[in-house]
Amino acid sequence: MKRLSLSQAFWFLLRRDLLLAFRNRSEMANPLLFFVLVITLFPLAIGAEPNLLARIAPGIIWVAALLASMLSLDGIFRSDFDDGTLEQMLLSAHPVPVLVLAKVTAHWLVTGLPLLLVAPLLAMMLGLDEDAYGILLLTILLGTPVLSLIGSIGVALTVGLRKGGIILSLLVLPLYVPVLIFSSSAIDVAASGLPATAQISMMLAFLFLALSLSPVATAAALKMSMS
Amino acid sequence: MSALLQTRDLCCVKDDRVLFEGMNLALKAGQILLVEGKNGSGKTSLLRILTGLSLPESGDVLWQGRPISEVGADYYEQVNYVGHHDGIKRDLTCLENLRLVQAMGKPLPIDLDDALEKVNLYRFGDNYVATLSAGQKRRLALARLVVTEAQLWIMDEPFTSLDKASMAMFQEMFEQHLEKGGVIVLTSHHDIEMPQSDVVRLNLSE
């Protein structure tokens, strides 16, 4: 029997990861709860003065989304590293970058995408201008996959380390800066009614760049940290 | 018949200690390499280098005459590796794990329940791996050899936590694999009762 075609292997791995994530559903809620929690801290810290909150809403929402996605990065390879399935994946007949892309997509579907559900609620809580809701959702839709893709490189580099968590944030956060800049300014500009097409097109560029380059870097990093 | 798996003056260094150097192995079809030695003598490192997971300090591993770094995925397709970790997901059932193993490698046209029966895990198809005992998990890990087609089997302590009967059953499976022209590399503390003609012994600690 011939081995599975590449796309079959991709979809199989994606379905398996989603099944695994679904099996321990309780963990799926963690990034969401963290996202909401961090955002509720800000009004407590700087007072609930409406137009101040509305002005800084884009920034807080995106910093919280960024931290939530970074905290959940560890889950991509950690369990596979511990039980040896990561080794088997590296030794599979299929090219590793494609398998890595399957795993990162599964991770994004489980942790990045759900932020979409909660973002409008939080925007409303912070009093963000209604015109910006559409752009807010669009930036999260385009931005969170880039966070997962870039983050997967950092995770692959630190998966073998005992105390990888701290180093992971030092490696990954500087690389998140461009996404943060363009997404929060897109919402900010949309809130004041101006078109945000420039920022959105930049984020699309980041998405395609990350989609094409980061799986290769992650595969190399995984091979290296398994050796 | 030329050697299937060869190494050319392989050298491995770990934490500045030279585990082995200038190693030249040659394994023909039907041969089994038993790697012995005290703990820490580099058995696992040698196996991981042979699979291509780790890079040696210097020297090459050749498959059918070509370095494995060149052969790449085609070499991995020919290899079944069972390491210290069982390589199975705790939260999946036995059948789901086997389907995963088949998706990653070159699947054999065998019904998965028959495969489970071969490693006498017949009724455990839908059980979560988390509920299995250590011996059962090891047998499921070794079931990888039954559901995917690979000429080279590389196994690190395959018999850990296996009882006598299972050990005999797997050794019998190894013999069939050798007769079909396969090659096996394994490390083991227990001695293996195999026809001595095709057993190549390598001791790393002398």
Next chain:
Amino acid sequence: MSMSEFFNMGGYAVFVWSSYGLALVVLVLNWFIPYQQHQQNIKKLKRQYRQETKQNDSSS
């Protein structure tokens, strides 16, 4: 340009000279630490070989 004027730097002496001072510190440190490290390595190696030769002489 008298000496005092030079050091006064048109009133910005604090900023200019602290920058140059820091530059000096950084440059010296980046040279001295590896140099010292290098000498230590050499000393360690020499002591190690002396012990080995002493061991060989006593055992042979």
Next chain:
Amino acid sequence: MFKWFVKWFHRMGSPPHFYRFAGSWLPWLTVVFTVLTVAGLYGGLVLAPPDYQQGESYRIIFIHVPAAWMSMFIYMVMASCGIIVLVWRMKLAEVVLICSAPIGASFTFLALVTGSLWGKPMWGTYWVWDARLTSELILLFLYLGVIGLYGAIDEKRVAGRAVAILAIVGMINIPIIHYSVEWWNSLHQGATVTKMDKPSIHWTMLVPLLLMALSFKVYFIISLFQRVRAELLHRERNSRWVEELFRS
């Protein structure tokens, strides 16, 4: 010509050869460095006229700008070493990459501090979210990431390759980060804040600046050679060539 270069490249790759080569060049480089620095400082501090706008405080550029150039240059050196490590698996390239990280970090730190010291007389505050200073700060984090990752992995050969990957990924991101920050700066600050451009460069100021830039580059090679020799001795301590060198 190319054949000669390949031969030289591989000969340089062998630790004993590089150890002797670096050792023999160190004294000469130190002489060149001192000459360049004395000339640069004399030109910059004494000969160059005060700037009509900033008076004497602009003289900090003779340290700030070369240091900023060096921080970028060294990261490029690290990224190219990273490519050599991953493609040719050259042990020496790993050592050069690791040894240049702390030097790059110190130059970035120097550029940051001198930048803020220069900002105080000009804008009245030590830290201004100016595009260049912010990119420099992020570059410092990239350096600290490289140093931190290397320190966190015990097996040094594996650490070398991990850091090589990180340096290359960092290199790809530096232009993206730089232009994002540049764009961000123009958006929020607007043009009111005078950008930290070098004052209209008169040759009397440009020459010392280039001299200082050259002297920093020579200094980088000196410090790098020193660190690489120390690291080579440490890494190859039980190899024959080290024994022959110190057996006497």
